[in-house]
Amino acid sequence: MLNLGKYNLLGLQVNAIDYEAATALIIQAAQNHQGLTVAAQPVHGVMTSVLDQKYRYRLNQFDLVCPDGQPVRWALNLLYKTQMRERVYGPTLTLKVCKAAAETGVSIFLYGSKPEVLKQLQTNLKQQFPNLKIAGAISPPFRPLSIEEEQRYLEEIRQSQAGILLVGLGCPRQENWAYEHRHQLNCAVLCVGAAFDFHAGNIPQAPPWMQRGGLEWLFRLFQEPSRLWKRYVLLNPLYLILLFLQTLKILPVQRWARQQRY
Numbered sequence: 001m002l003n004l005g006k007y008n009l010l011g012l013q014v015n016a017i018d019y020e021a022a023t024a025l026i027i028q029a030a031q032n033h034q035g036l037t038v039a040a041q042p043v044h045g046v047m048t049s050v051l052d053q054k055y056r057y058r059l060n061q062f063d064l065v066c067p068d069g070q071p072v073r074w075a076l077n078l079l080y081k082t083q084m085r086e087r088v089y090g091p092t093l094t095l096k097v098c099k100a101a102a103e104t105g106v107s108i109f110l111y112g113s114k115p116e117v118l119k120q121l122q123t124n125l126k127q128q129f130p131n132l133k134i135a136g137a138i139s140p141p142f143r144p145l146s147i148e149e150e151q152r153y154l155e156e157i158r159q160s161q162a163g164i165l166l167v168g169l170g171c172p173r174q175e176n177w178a179y180e181h182r183h184q185l186n187c188a189v190l191c192v193g194a195a196f197d198f199h200a201g202n203i204p205q206a207p208p209w210m211q212r213g214g215l216e217w218l219f220r221l222f223q224e225p226s227r228l229w230k231r232y233v234l235l236n237p238l239y240l241i242l243l244f245l246q247t248l249k250i251l252p253v254q255r256w257a258r259q260q261r262y
Contacts (some may be wrong), residue, residue, distance in 0.1 A: 006065070007080045010242050012049045014041065014067055015061045016082040022066055023096045029188040030106045030163025036188040037062045039175050039210045040090035042069030043217070047235040050242065055172050058179040066093065068193070070144050070214035075243055091195040091205065094166060098129050101122055101164055107133035109160050109187075111153070112168035113196040115139045121200040136161035140169075168196035225260045 006013040015022075022038070029036035039045070039062050046069075049056035051193045059065055061075045066088035067073045073087040101108055111116055125132055138153055144152070157165060165187050174191040182189060197203040205211075206219035215233045245251040 005082070007076055007082065009072065009075055010046055010050050010239075010246060010251070011056055012041070012046055012065065014046075014065050014076060016076055016080070016084055017064065017066060017088060018084070018086065019088055019093060019096050022064060022088055022093060023100050025064065025188060026097050026164060026188045027100050027104055030101070031104065033163065034187045035182055035186055036064070037182045038064040038066065038176050039178070039186065039191040040066040040068035040088055040093060040193065042074065043071050043239050044231050044238060045171050045175075046072060046171050047239050052172065054189070055175070056123060059175055061179060062175075066090075069216075071239065074079050074214070079247065083225070089211070089238050090191075090193045091198045094190070094195040094199065095128070095193045097164060097190065098125055098132055100208065102129040102132040106163040107135040107161070107168060107183070108164045109157055109165050110137040110164035110168070110196070110233055111140070112174065113139055113200075117200045117202050120202070121196050124199055136160040138150065153179060157185060162187055164190060166195070168193065170194075173239075174247070
């Protein structure tokens, strides 16, 4: 597992990395057919790891945990003086990886979301990156899979010989899936969150000024209030409180990071 400047944020080990370095590592792993697990974590992901010890342990085994949200980047700069200039936003990283894959001849595979979303996503990606090789796409049913289904999907991914697997199952399902199957796949596995819906045109993204100001959560809350209100109204203030306590060095984050194996 790579290290590359991991920093403890509320018990979660987050990399201080930029788009260029993250993309280069993903492409390198893809070209060498090596396993690499990558997740981009916003505040919601960090707080899920705070509240779920099993999830936190699993994320801490990932090779790269990128600071997806601006408040995550700000926290790393505040606590560790990392001087990061920008976050590594999952949907943007997805496009940068696809662009690099098209330029280097690396093929990608799409796993997650709905069939109609995957179909439109492939069309949009090919329009933007004509040379991009899409080796396959799977929309698994939104329920626990049988062992036979799981193995059939894994075998289809392996047979495609894709260098990069983009997983869009939503947090924490996608990260748990990547952790459980990371040793069965010899490719880079990138958990991309809502990137499939965004790039398929299914869900609008927040305006750039809101993204820069760390207000993307507010935009998404107005878009899907009934689904997201608990995530943002409850978890965002708790994140700020816990971050304040970590800044004062009275939060046992080192102990949080030492956990049993799952």
